Amino acid sequence: MMNTTIKYVMVLCLFLLIPSCATIKKEAPDMTLPPTGFMTPVSHAPTPTNIMRKEADLEFLDVYDPWDAMNRNIYSFNAQFDRAIYIPAVNIYTTVLPKPVRKGVTNAVNNLNEVNVILNSSLQGRGEKVLRSFYRLLLNSTFGILGIMDVADDWGIKRVVTSTADTLGVWGMGPGPYVVLPLFGPSSVRDSAGLAGDSALLWVQMNYVYDILGVKEGRTLIGAGEATIRGLNLRSKVPFRYYQTGSPFEYDLVRFLYSTKRELDIEKQ
Known part of the structure; x- marks a missing residue:
């Protein structure tokens, strides 16, 4: 019983180091505007909204969004969950x-995320990015104590940020319709x-590490704990708060900023 408990603790500690998918999938886009104290809900009525936007000359915010009504409902759900x-x-x-x-948790997560970066850069x-990420993984895993300290960055070896979505973009796949995920x-x-x-x-x-440590039971519970910590760590670094932009067009603005940033991300790969 004691050996099993120790194994579970070891696995949970290791998974604090496994990269976030994130959203989680990548660095969260900076969509922060200074809070104004004025909170306004996002409109769920497309026709009146379109009329207001035309009057305000905000057509530049248009993004291909054929599921507008559904996305706005999910956006509101996310706002309520967030708050x-x-x-x-x-x-x-x-x-x-x-x-x-x-900071140590973030560094450790970023360190093991180098595996994902190496694969996608390949x-x-x-x-050049493959070699840079490999050097970072090697240096931070040793001198950085399993990535808790980012010594590679201190030595001028900057982190590469990429993901499977970026790889699909480099291969020529277009973004397709905009969608808000729960x-x-x-x-x-x-x-x-x-x-x-x-x-x-x-x-x-996750399953590779489970197999190495011989953990047969409790994988779901450990994985849920690790994912929760990763999610909390990621959200703590994003200052954006729903419905505090002071604009009735917040949904349109977030959609535009996200889509534009992703276009620039693909161009930089």
Whole structure:
């Protein structure tokens, strides 16, 4: 019984180091505007909204969004979840764990995410990025104590940020329709497929470590705990808060910023 408990603790600690898919799939886009204190709901009536937007000359915010009504409903659900559950949980997380500890968690997650980066950089034909990520993984896993410290960055070896969605973009796949995913937020058909690919890789990593440690039971519970910590750590670094932009066109603005950022991400790969 004691040996089994020790194994579970070891696996949970290791999975604190396994990369977030994220959303989780990648670095969260910076869609932050200064809070104004004025909170306004996102409109769910497309026709009146379109009329208002034309009057305000905001057509430049248009993005291919054939599932507009559904996406707006999911956006509102995410806002309610964020306000009622996610943010309170993040506040507890940031209170319990001091900033240096959270920084160590972020570094360790980024370190094992180098495996994902190496794979996708290879598929993109980016040899220099493959070598850079390999050196980072080697240095941070040794001198950085399993990635808790980012010594590679201190030595001028900067982290490469890429994902399966970026690989699909480099291969010529267009973004497709805009979509808002429950809990995950802004995405597209291509980015959703990329998220599925990153999730599959994470699943393989998790089961590989389970097999090494000989853990047969409790995998679901340990995985849920690891995913929760990754999610809280990611959300704590994103200052965006729903319905605090002071604009009735917040949904349109977030959609535009996300889509534009993803276009630039693909161009930089």
